[in-house]
């Protein structure tokens with residue numbers, strides 16, 4: 001059976017769908033499962049080949065991951081400006097505490113309203129949190145709800161950030 005091309009499906013390939021199962025075929029013929037960063041690095045180095053199978057609708061289909069760049073962007077291994085809305089630069093942000101939401105003084109996290117003066121958009125909170133951690137040491141909660149709202153002053157975002165990381 002010839003594997004189909006994931007690259008041919010482009011962005012529509014469900015790289016991060018829970019039903020997509022990755023198979024890594026190593027140089028020595030060993031077969032392992034998973035989509036780790038290590039698998040990506042070995043594939044780029046030509047030490048293994050990555051395949052994906054979809055159980056279900058396309059159960060008979062095997063795909064070769066022939067666009068490793070797209071694969072890495074989908075998995076957050078490589079930064080993707082289009083997917084995340086975020087440039088790879090030091091963001092210029094303005095924030096204020098949303099005191100009305102911070103009624104629990106014992107909570108380590110506070111709610112802030114943030115605007116991106118650099119013109120970026122937050123489409124992927126995990127990617128933004130990673131960048132802000134590297135740039136300013138912020139500890140942004142990514143497992144709780146966040147939101148954005150648009151107004152005359154542009155788009156602002158409601159986020160929860162660890163209080164101590166903000167004052168640093």
Ligand SMILES: [Zn+2]
Nearest residue numbers: 091092118120
């Ligand atoms: Zn920015």
